[in-house]
Amino acid sequence: MNVFGERIRDLRRAKGYSLRTLAPMVGVGYSYLSKVENGKLDFGDSPSESLIHRLADTLDGDEDELLLMAGRIPESIARRIFDQPDVFRTLANCDRATLAAVAAQASQTKRK
Amino acid sequence: MNVFGERIRDLRRAKGYSLRTLAPMVGVGYSYLSKVENGKLDFGDSPSESLIHRLADTLDGDEDELLLMAGRIPESIARRIFDQPDVFRTLANCDRATLAAVAAQASQTKRK
DNA sequence: GCAGTGTTGCCTTTTACCTGCAACAATCGT
DNA sequence: ACGATTGTTGCAGGTAAAAGGCAACACTGC
Numbered sequence: 001m002n003v004f005g006e007r008i009r010d011l012r013r014a015k016g017y018s019l020r021t022l023a024p025m026v027g028v029g030y031s032y033l034s035k036v037e038n039g040k041l042d043f044g045d046s047p048s049e050s051l052i053h054r055l056a057d058t059l060d061g062d063e064d065e066l067l068l069m070a071g072r073i074p075e076s077i078a079r080r081i082f083d084q085p086d087v088f089r090t091l092a093n094c095d096r097a098t099l100a101a102v103a104a105q106a107s108q109t110k111r112k
Numbered sequence: 113m114n115v116f117g118e119r120i121r122d123l124r125r126a127k128g129y130s131l132r133t134l135a136p137m138v139g140v141g142y143s144y145l146s147k148v149e150n151g152k153l154d155f156g157d158s159p160s161e162s163l164i165h166r167l168a169d170t171l172d173g174d175e176d177e178l179l180l181m182a183g184r185i186p187e188s189i190a191r192r193i194f195d196q197p198d199v200f201r202t203l204a205n206c207d208r209a210t211l212a213a214v215a216a217q218a219s220q221t222k223r224k
Numbered sequence: 225g226c227a228g229t230g231t232t233g234c235c236t237t238t239t240a241c242c243t244g245c246a247a248c249a250a251t252c253g254t
Numbered sequence: 255a256c257g258a259t260t261g262t263t264g265c266a267g268g269t270a271a272a273a274g275g276c277a278a279c280a281c282t283g284c
Contacts, residue, residue, distance in 0.1 A: 065197075068193070071194065076201075076205075080203065080211070081185060081189065082180065084211055084212065084215075085180045087214075087215040088189055089186075090215045090218055092192045093188075096196065099196055102199075103198070103199040103203060106211070106214045107202050
């Protein structure tokens, strides 16, 4: 567990930032960042969506990947769901194998 | 706009409830319910997830449909996304037509 | 031994979600 | 015509969860 925090820590170290260096860059206190990385938030296991956004930005991480790790739905996916809800209600009821197959099909179809 | 509130209103009328009758059944004040139906909440355009749940329950509505109308992602869909995130990231990038085709395919495959 | 780093407990602020009333207009049965 | 019921709206809050801040602590490592 806490795959999210560990990912943040890796990204931060890859940039050579300390907690105290990174914190002001993303607009929070360094102590809060420590808790984020260790999954020791007073509550929940991940920070706000907006902080995740700034972290992805500053650390050159994949924002959607980070959001998913944090148990949040990225806007790119949410938009699609609200655009074609019935499609996703159907897909949510498939078994894993079918869903994987369908995605393969889609990425193929999509290729120009 | 406010398709959600109108749906609630229809469901309520179908049951023959007045605002003052329904409100205590779902545990809120009648004035708040009126604002919900008219999309005139002090903030946001939809009530809490838990109120939506109780409304669906009391009015025999489709909870997931209501959640989607209210701009929220139902648990059934969210679970699937976190289970196979890459699949959904792919699907989010298809065009509408492809996505519709893929869903048709899936519902067919799924049919026993 | 102090300079930089990370950790932790407690505190405050903000946000989301409602409460509760009061006052008003529209409708409707009797 | 009358009261009763229904819905609308404004406002003035209240509460609990979510998000984050501060200060003191402990380790490292030259």
